[in-house]
Amino acid sequence: MRHTITKIFLVIGLIMTIGCETTDLNLQDNPNELGPESADPNFILNKIQLNFNDIFNGMNEKTMPIVRMEHLYGAYGSYAGSDALNFGQWFDTYAVLKNSNLIDALGEHREISHHQGIAKILKAYTLVLNIDLLNDIPYSEAGDGVNFPQPKTDDAKGLYLELIAELDRAIVLLNMDSDKITSDMFFNGNIENWIKVANTLKLKMYFNQRLIDPAGSAAAINTIVTEGKYIQTQSEDFQFAYSNATTPTDSRHPRFKDNYIKGANVFMSNFYMYLLKDSKLMVDPRLRYYIYRQSNDNEKIEAIPCKGDTGFNFCYIGDYYYGRDHGDDDGIPSDTQSRTIFGAYPFGGAYDNDNFLTGFDSDLTTLEGAGINPIMLSSYVDFMLAETSLTTSFTGDSKAYLVAGITKSMNKVTSFVKTEVTKAAIDSDTAAYIKIVTTEYDAAADDAEKLDIIVREYYLAAFGNGIETYNSHRRTGYPSLIPTNLIKDLGIYPRSFLYPTDEVNSNANFKQKKVTDQVFWDINDADFIN
Known part of the structure; x- marks a missing residue:
């Protein structure tokens, strides 16, 4: 469903102010802000959703060129360097955290468990996006500028575990009775779909960790798949839909x-x-x-x-x-x-x-x-399960998941244009394409070649989402990319992004990292990707 995006600004009492000690993370409470009895959780949830989408947009624009989904102009440093995650995305991340916590506080006075559950999912997703690009980030001390004016970073691996637990808490809340949500930009109040997003995010997190814990990841993913409450169809796709409206705000x-x-x-x-x-x-x-x-x-x-x-x-x-x-x-x-x-x-x-x-x-x-912003689609899930089936003890058919992923991608993309076009793809085109890929897959010499095919097809299905492809590239080294022949030195391929300069300069507990630093789930060799 398409929505006209109208940024509903929170009343001034709900706008989080920024402390002076560190540029982005304090977001200290305003002593004049409205109390829990007066605040509207729908307004706050609306702001969380918009912030989350802005974060995805910013990260996507940086990762798509790195993985050759669009052109990389110049060296890698301008995309993953110190200003790659700009002030807006960094601030938005901790605004999501702060506003999610605020909705939790409101939940002590009202029956808004569905608002709380969705806010927790978006908070967890936001932090996972940051961890996957940066590794360690502030969490336990973030948002409390009074007690922690210069918050320290939390261990990324431990934070992954905490966020999985937070997603479990979100699912419990979503299964409770609640006041109606009036500002669901993703699923128009379909709570079952939100539960599937929570489980799919957990699946993605276990999937990312398959290198460091293949047996544990396989077992956890198998449990999620067996229960069946994860994104499997186009109607359940987690995407942010824009409209063609230009007034009262430009929502394109x-x-x-x-x-x-x-x-x-x-x-x-x-x-x-x-x-x-x-x-x-x-x-x-x-x-x-x-x-x-x-x-x-x-x-x-x-x-x-x-x-x-x-x-x-x-x-x-x-x-x-x-x-x-x-x-x-x-x-x-x-x-x-x-x-x-x-x-x-x-x-x-x-x-x-x-x-x-x-x-x-x-x-x-x-x-x-x-x-749309294609954040997590049913086709993506099938490609993740294809890779998991091939590389771990997960009980699944990698080829069947590969075919399912391609099929769902083709169906979604080719149905996106509603008007008649003379050169539109037809079902036989999809069937012929799948035949070519499966023939190649069956002829692969080993599992490494099969994995390259799976990740390549995921790459082609994920157009518009450089974030997941960047994760795949660091996890597998695939798809096989033609080495650049350009005389120009593109610099070192970034295994992670740098922290924003403003945060490093203003927070004594922050030490700038290197783009060669690897996130906790990337344990491949340092020269794994050229």
Whole structure:
């Protein structure tokens, strides 16, 4: 269901103020704020949901280029460096924590267990996103600026365990009677779907830990799957839906606004487009939904700066798919109206029907920004279970899960455009694609080759979610990526992100980390990823 996003600002008494000792984490209580009897839990939950989505957006924009889901402009450092997680995302993280705790306090006076449960899930998800990028983060001392003006970081592995327990508490709350929620932007009050999100987040956390505890992860995942209360269908997908509304606030997807209003502001990844277009015996049926070509002007193609330079893997992949190679930071010509841009899925742009119209051409039919943020989809779960089946003692059929993941992805993507298009994918395209992949899978020489196939197909299904692909890449080293031939040094591949500079500079208990530091569940060799 699509929602018009209207940011309902909390009344001034519920806005968390920032202490002076450390820039982001104090969020001290305002002595003049409204008491529990007066505060509206729906307003607070609304703010938590918006903050959570903003956090996902910010992290996604940094991870998609790193994993070649879109073009990486220059070196890795500008994406995972000290300002990669900016003030807004860092502040939003601890605003979610603070507001979740506030809803808990309100729950002592009212029957709002469903508000509490959803707030706990979003708090846990927010913190897991941060842990998976940063490792240790503040938690136990965060949000209490009076007693802990400079909060210390908590051990990431221990915090994972605490958050799993918090998700169990959320499920208990969601199974209780509660006042009605009026501000559910994800499931419109469907509590069963929220329970499935909680269990799926637990599954994802156990899945991430399969390298450090394969038997324990397999057993925990097996329990969740056996109980059956996890995301399995498209109607249960955990996604944030935008609308095409521009008033009273602009509620269109930000990536649509960045590419369809005045011209493209990013390049598509040549490697990703190559995988979709040329890496198999057929073109991926999702290509025209993912990618939109603005121009078929051959003069523009000939003017691509890298043309004729043998130092590039691709430069140009043909058929007017005009992107850039990984790390290419050559000067940008006047090409914002000719380069390839995001298509209809997932950000709400245009389906490529060989239109060759600019993104802002009034004759171009688009979804007008009514896209989604695909946070955790049923197809993703199947790919995770395929990997778990192959690499642990989990009782499942890896090939069957692989096929299910591809099928669900194809169905979701190809049904995203509701208007009739002449070049739309049909069921036989999906069947042919699956036949190619399963034939390759059956012919794989060993489990390593099979794992590469599973992770590659997850990568292709996860377009619009660089976060999960970044996790997969660090956990498995796959999908196999063509090494860059660029003369430019892209720097060290980041195994984690740096802390925000402002927090390090203002909090004496913070010590800046290195991008070579690995998160607790990544125990692969230091040179595992080049």
